[in-house]
Amino acid sequence: MLDLTVIPSTGATLPEVRVNRHWINGAFAPEEAAGWTERVSPSHGVAVSRSQRGTAEDAEAAIAAARAAFDDGRWSGLSGKARATVLLKVAELIEANVDRMALIETLESGKPITQARGEVSGAADLWRYAASLARTLHGDSHNSLGQDMLAVVLKEPIGVVSIITPWNFPFWILSQKLPFALAAGCTCVVKPSELTPSTTVILGELLAEAGLPAGVVNIVLGYGQPVGATLASDPRVDMVTFTGSTAVGKGIAAAASGTLKKVALELGGKNPQVIFPDADLEGAADAVVFGVYFNTGQCCNSGSRIILHEDIAEAFTARVVELSKQVAFGDPLDPATQVGAIVTPEHGAKIDAHVSAARKAGARVEIGGAGLAVPGLGAQFYQPTVVTNVTPDMAIAREEVFGPVLTVLNFRTLDEALTLVNDADYGLSAGVWSENVHTCLSFARGAQAGTVWTNTWMDGFPEVTFGGVKQSGLGREIGRFGLDEFMEIKSLVMRIGRTRAPWVRPR
Template sequence: MYYINGEWHESDQKEQITNPATLEVIDTISVCGGEETKAAIASAKEAFKTWKKTTGNERSAYLFKTVKLMKERVDELAQIITLENGKPLPDAKREVLSAISYLDWYAEEAKRIYGEVLPASHQDKSLMVIKQPVGVCGAITPWNFPLSMITRKIAPALAAGCTIVLKPALQTPLSAIKVFECFHEAGLPKGVVNLVVGPAEEIGKALTSSPDVRKLTFTGSTFIGKKLVRDSADTMKKVSMELGGHAPYIVFDDADIDLAVEGVMLSKFKNSGQTCISTNRVYAHESIAKEFAEKLAKRTAELKIGDGLEEGTDVGPLINEKALETMKNQVADAVKNNAEVVAGGKVFNYDNGDGYFFEPTVLLNATDDMVIATEETFGPIAPVFTFESEEEIIEKANNTLYGLAAYCYTKDLGRGLRMMKELEFGIIGINDPAPIVIQAPFGGIKESGMGKEGGKFGLEEYLEEKFVSIYEN
């Protein structure tokens, strides 16, 4: 099922959507391809002619109507996320509330797009900068947060006066369909929002090659992000890319060990570790490494694995078999290189079923020559490395192509400030495993991407500045 120019469409081409916890088919939907994407772009282009002229108050009203509709369906939306993604139902509900919060925030920001008057260098001139919407935007969202990633992109785009064509992940399209049902009921003008569901390469090519798409926003792997940037170069699109990560989690000898352990539980094992800002490398100071590792292993072993719909589940399934194979291979490689498995370490056979479950895992004696030291895990494995000095850990933490998120635990204010400055990452959590908030910029540096999402920073990504000089004589 896809949505173009204010209407729902069906096709003969179908795709089955599977629950990763049970491998049961939960729905069968129509999918589309390049031609339908071109039609969606044309629809968005036509709608932009009038949508860009609407006032901030008008755009705000549409977003608030969508907020109201989604608030009425929180439980339904959470259930859908759990069925198609696998995450525990309480986590899915938190995602729904986060998705609504982005719409709510940008409904307000739509009324606060300001230009500037510049001091003139000539007495007969007036200088100003006005901000206008970029135009038609293409958005490609991932499966790990199938609802909140949609509103984090669409909300600022609509607030800025842009129209949009969205392609959700083919593994998790049902959340997107439900959001677009809310947009439809909210009465958004035809063509302002369009949904295309289908093969990534075909739809992606239509978006990147079209000169009518003036901005492309993507969340996903660095490999695909680089390809999209290259493919967008011919039409000189504005791009924002939220890509891979390899977050270091640093625990100094003066840290609150219990607090640091609980931080790993949240940063590493939520969403089964399938989060771009998830901890990838845990670094414990050698003087406290033994105590820290013992406590971490004990807490990890207490996590309940299972179907996200089952009450009390802490860790759900991985998204597919490929992800499961990656976990097995990373653990096997680590063990071959003398790592010790102190918690988990193998595939979990939940209820004698066929789901993609892997035990939450802690590895000791991790070293830099292991695959897990450089390859993004995107799963519930926490390798524990050790370090001796501040200088050493700064070098080790920064020794990655990625630069999305990093975490540091210390009671020393000066050290915390030094780490804040020295760590080469776009997001830093000091004694905070969950630093993400709506009003702050979200995004990385280096090969973790470009551009920001969230707050006023996310709105700017959908605007362009126009300088106007007026000669008064």
């Protein structure tokens, strides 16, 4: 641990405890509530926010508001230009509020302030791109069905959408869903994680300031039971979109099945990077370190397993270990910090249990494998960890650890590498490092993943659709396909003139 780069407490003065209330039908709920949830900062160990704990009745009231707002057309009936104007205004307001939103997100989640600022400011671009889609939304036409027929395929908003978001990227993931649903003309009920609710509530304020009609977006705070369950099962909801663990995603799908509503799920990953000897090995090593430690590894796209050609395995692993020692872990309020705190003590224990089980199964921990005490902050941190001598059957090679833990496997041929890549329940993302374009293309075709990166990791753009295969989820987010998730397709078939031959012929 003495070899690590640790950033001690900055001693910064923390803001007053933020109070969050439900946002329903264009107004904050009264102070009275069935209960309150207090969020203690994982990095600083003090209360930083206090939020209303929603009931099933709160969720039902929000659904009723969204249902009424959709049915009367106050939003869905607007032109694409009008909807885009509001979304663009929201983007401007997000950028004007980056600092206060990033600060509370850092305190609630434990992520570094620099990453929180990037997440919030970058989300504004998602809103701008969604605005462009609102103005360019179109269906299709069929003018080749004969002289007497014309058909048009219409895209219509699916209706009321429940949006359930996680704690690890609370504002970014909300912005991968909400502006696209709004661009489509839907109305929404949002439930953020009880651990990181504040930036979602702040967004409610910004939506009102931007001129979004009351009831179009509603926010209910609280836990999966009963709020999330109600949002998934209520028959007045037409679609539910969820980001989180695969286990919870299965529960969401089960709850939604009673009404056969549409379900979109962005779930877990055990994402591999395959490194060939001809790659830019220094660039690959840096990207591996970024991929596994970004957001403290608490990321569905975490590059949590690397698959190394046996000719470079030993040297490459040594370089990753050396770079791991240089990554700045510690106080997330210091702009120099690259890796912050683990979200809860319980999650930290789960991470450690994975590493301990791997040790017992015969794996070797090259660095880390234990908690990390940061001077002035406490011990809710976890050391950068690299685990070798791993076999494909070990749990640590197959299960999502969701922490700063990298597992190392070896291969000899491309076919063997693809077998290791695809021998997983997940299929969110995968990466390949090689200077040979044929190797990269063969890998991209063979990898069972929603996204394949070549000679990079975790580059993303609003235009490029995101989502997984297998148990990494259903449906797609962002890009044009992300907009289509919130649309229903309607075929309109028209006969031109009175050309239909009678079915019943007179005797």
